[in-house]
Amino acid sequence: MILVGAGVMATQAVAAPAKCEIRCVHAKAELDRAPGVGETAQVSLEITSDVDLKGVRIDADVPGIAGWSAVPDGLSARNVVSAVPTDFGKVGRATTTMDLSAGRTVRFKGAVKAVSAGTLLVTVRAIAPVNPELNSDTFVAAATIGADGKSSYLGSRAETGATTQIPAGVASTRATPWLAPAAAAVRAPKPHSDDPPRAQAAPVCATGSWNYRDHTGTFRTAANFLVEAWDDDNGPDDLLGTALTDGNGAFRLCFPNDDFSGGADVYLKFVAQNGSWGVEFDDDPYNFRTATMNDVGDGRTLSFGAQQPTDPRYMRAVEAFDEINTASDWTPSDCWDADDHDCRRVDFNWRWDYNPTNNHYDRDDDEVHLRANAPDFRSIVVHELGHAVMDDVYNDGFPNSNCPSPHFITRESGANCAWTEGFADWYQAAVFNDHEYRADTFTVELENVTWGDPNWDNGDGVEGRVAGALLDLADANNEPYWDSRTENPYTEIWQTFLRYRSSNLAEFWRQRGQAGFDVGPGPLAALYQNTIDYGFREPLGDYQTRTRPAPGPNQPHRYRVDTFVAFWSVVALRPPANADYDLRLYDDPQLRQQLAASVAGQGEVDFIAIDTNQGGRPAGDFYPEVTHVSGAGDYRIQFANGANQLRPEEKFAMGDDNVVVVRDHCVEAGVKFTVTATPDNASQDAQLFVMSSDGGRPVIASRVQAAASSTGHGPGEAEQIEYTTPGPALDCYSVVLVNKAGNGTYTLSVS
Helix, strand or coil: CCEECCCEECCCCCCCCCCCECECEEEEEEECCCCCCCCEEEEEEEEEECCCEEEEEEEEEEECCEEEEECCCCCEEEEEECCCHHHCCEEEEEEEEEEECCCCEEEEEEEEEECCCEEEEEEEEEECCCCCCCCEEEEEEEEEECCCHHHCEECCCCCCEEEEECCCCCCCECCCCCCCCCCCCCCCCCCECCCCCCCCCCCEEEEEEEEEECCCCCEEECCCCEEEEEECCCCCCEEEEEEECCCCCEEEEEECCCCCCCCCCEEEEEECECCCEEEEECCEECEEECCCECCCCCCCEEEEEEEEECCHHHHHHHHHHHHHHHHHHHCCCCCCCCCCCCCCCEEEECCCCCCCCCCEEECCCCEEECCCCHHHCHHHHHHHHHHHHHHHHCCCCCCCCCCCCCEECCCECCHHHHHHHHHHHHHHHHHHCCCEEECCCCEEECCCCCCCCCCCCCCCCEHHHHHHHHHHHHCCCCCCCCCCCCCCCCCHHHHHHHHCCCCCHHHHHHHHHHCCCCCCHHHHHHHHHCCCCCCCCEEECCCEEEEECCCECCECEEEEEECCCCCEEEEEEECCCCCEEEEEEECCCCCCCEEEEECCCCCCCEEEEEECCCCCCCCCEEEEEEEEEECCCCEEEEEECCCCECCCEEEEEECCCCCEEEEEEEECCCCEEEEEEEECCCCCEEEEEEECCCCCCCCEEEHHHCCEEECCCCCCCCEEEEEECCCCCCEEEEEEEEEEECCEEEEEEEC
């Protein structure tokens, strides 16, 4: 058996112990009997840990149809309001916090008393404050409370659910109204009957809608559910006709009124299955039967109204079905794979007390297995569907992802694993237009993270980075720093996915380019936002300032500047006052040919000047790089492309976003000039430099290679340089004004 999606976690502060499989904590609950109304049952709880853990919270929930008659020793109980249908309005929560020791099991015993009939789901959770995605578990024990002990039973049985009308005055709504409804593929049994046709009999129609109540208590419509009309006979019942509910959960189903007695005895079944997906109980799709309308007259239209499952335990099955339907609405084409003509059906195995080790997709059987509470978390359901979609598109050639177990959304797992898991993470986020991955013990922000975020690894071996890159390529939520891309996910991303069989993101990116889609600076920036560098060099325009987060150790930020005039140009970097980031300039995008480096120290502005005057460096492209030395915080980088001569006097408004101003001063040899920078308020801290490529000085130079400088007077004080040109002939010198700190206006003058 090959499982995909097993052990998906959020983040970890330390490496998972080698002996942990999927998770390090294991919870279990057991009832000694199924109580009837008014009766009690003993409850046993077990928590086992593979590692030493501090401060683990243990919760044991009993729904409102029962209550704790004896709270387990060491736990305290309180009532908690709940909208989950199977909680019947509230849960009695017994809880404690304790330390767990590796290899030991702690046990608790209590008793519950049944108050009313229904499904009793006793849920136990153990959640650690550190790495809860790894050090946690949930277990559900089930029993059915009947009127007495004889009609009560443990566990779950495959049975047909009944239906009832939703409450009067309630209007059900679609869970994702922003998506256009799409009809699912139809795969329904053919109508059959042992009754002879009746001549002149007018057909009968049935109308109504199918609904459910989700985990928040909201009434929702259920689209693409199979509706079957049946004739209730003394012998085998006759299937009269079938249809699928429409995008609003409504249906109209017409069929012949053939029956030995003259009029059919009609009931409906709502079946959790169509040609593209189904939700099953032990390989049988969930189905729900209405009451029967007897002896229906010819030509009648039967209104069944707004139906829903009677038993709350079935609501999660319908909610999971509807979450898959949302993915179907989002996914282009009638089938999961647009190239298919006969759609593959993906079946989801779920029941209210199903406790497999993890949620997962089984590639051998093309089936998804969901834990009991998984439908409460749409991210889980559609993430696992994402694996099934990839397996379908790849014609069962799902790439060997070699995922470690457990694996984590925010940690490096390898390029293949990061692609398969990251694609599934992205798929659920794209379907729901939601940039978070939500599970029962953790939530992960997939988009608003970038370089330097704590508890995140970097690069295309991290599934969360892959998911974030795909999100940033397509969405219109362009967050700060590098993300400025908004493309149609149905073209560049989805068409590349359908056309090729990528095994990792780098391969997908190459194939995207082969398909003729954009892999230039804009898309590369979206990847770079997510710490994936496939050769991105952020362009800096003339006097364009970028504010960027601290580069990480061994994770430099890389830029491109283009000089196009015969003047001096300057690229300047201002770090926070308590940080030191260095600036280097290269001649090639691969950053193999270093031209200059500026390493001024903590809180100092680094800059590199380029002389493209006659006799200097030819105009062209250059590649600055910012590296981390110490400290943290956003920096500002600015490129000044020159093209202005120094005037006798000029004023410049320079604030936080203004790092540097550059002016050319062309004079004869042996001329003495004085240049002064004067601030207009006490917050401004000017630094002044004269750059020269005369007398053997380089045409590309850092601040320490300046011909003259004035930097020591401090905030509010003027800086001044007297400089005599060395000759032997007229030359153009660069006056560089640096705004080390402050906001205000500088007056730059020369005499």
